Amino acid sequence: MVDSRDDLSARLVRVASKLAVAASSPGEPVMFGADSHRFRIGPVLTEDEVVAFETRHGVGLPPDYRGFITTVGHGGPGPFGGAGPFYGLLAIEDWEWTLQGDPDATMLARPFATEPGRVYENWLAEAAPDEDDEPFRGTLVLSHQGCGDLSLLILTGPARGRVVDTSPGKHGPHFTADPDFLSWYERWLDAVLVGDRHFR
Known part of the structure; x- marks a missing residue:
């Protein structure tokens, strides 16, 4: 039987290695948004810092995201954070960017009601x-896509751990095909390493 912690550790090492390759590639980055962070990421968070965030908001971070920000990096030098999809990976302190109302300490612990595969007649209603x-x-903002669209990580609710893109309209947010944050992030790195200009 494979220990899921070993599997996660291997995935984190692989992602860190791919990120290092992207950061050391010569020339100007061609991936959309990468010129703002140039594949650099900020320092990792300590266990104490992560526990303090989880305690303050009454929520546990998904293991793969938690592993990433404590072993690979967190935030970064760009105006929208560090190495990551679109304009970069935002710092955890920017979790509330997508909220339509005022944030409060319980917001992340409240379940995100949207489910993958469900058809909404009027999502907002x-x-x-x-x-x-x-x-x-129940969502934490991961990255800014431009034009007001964001990528979010679902922390609470039936789709916990999934990545969803905000979008206007009655059908509501769009779930990516990725099963978790790390799959989404590694798919972006793979697109970077083959020279793609856009990530979707």
């Missing part, structure tokens, strides 16, 4: 039926 409801509760 169903996800936040009351005037004071926050449709993006």
